[in-house]
Amino acid sequence: MSARTTSAKEPDMTALTVTTDRTKFLRLALSADAVVTGGNGLVYLALAAPVSSLLGPEAGVLRGIGAFLLVYGAAVGFLATRRPISPAATKAVIALNIIWTLGSVAVVVTGAAGLTTIGAIWAIAQALVVGVFAELQITGLRKIR
Template identity: 50%
Template sequence: MTATSPLSGLFADGQRLLRLALRLDAVVTGANGLAYVALAGPLEDLLGLDVAHSRVIGAFLLAYAAAVWAVSVRPRRMAVTAVIEANLVWSVLSVVAVVTGWLSLSVVGGVWAVLQAMVVAGFAGLQYTAQRRG
């Protein structure tokens, strides 16, 4: 008798995995956006990101999170591909911002931006893999 993990079905079913990956992306992005909007002042001190930039980025992330959630409801190939590509662009631009000093981030802000880029690239990779399985 072979034991199977409850997760084995999730990873075998590309559509279920894709919905999960999109929804996880939407929740994490939304929480991040909410933090940028609601905690703009304290984040300026910690990350070096000025309040105006923080609020604009936060508002964008909230709108993007809503769009990603909407895509997760009925994942269509073109929409999912757009999410994957947007995630990759965000990841690259985050690293470029750190390397070029574009947003004048603190050291903590630079580390945060790179870690965030890695997470977003991870979402893109998971979404791409799930889409191929679906």
């Protein structure tokens, strides 16, 4: 029997290397936000007239919101791919998500956008989803520190 030694070029198979990517949670939260936001923007752009009938705001308003959401979703998606993820940019996303959440509630409460009942329910549902994204992103940001 010959004794086998591990050379410098050959990995030691008895050692288990575990690596953790502390940004994984934040990347996932940002990516999910980007997909949902971009998808919402696409629907508002492509289907503005029927969505207007359902939710209440004029089709032109929905197209403007859709364009914003599409660009914003792309920017959030881009941020999710950066190595490292910028904490400052992530804080900006969180701030904008909080503003969107509060703004959505304000629009429903004040009746400023002429929402239908379904539109008001949709706006509150969106506010909840965006608020959850903000909370997940805050949690993800804390994990990378």
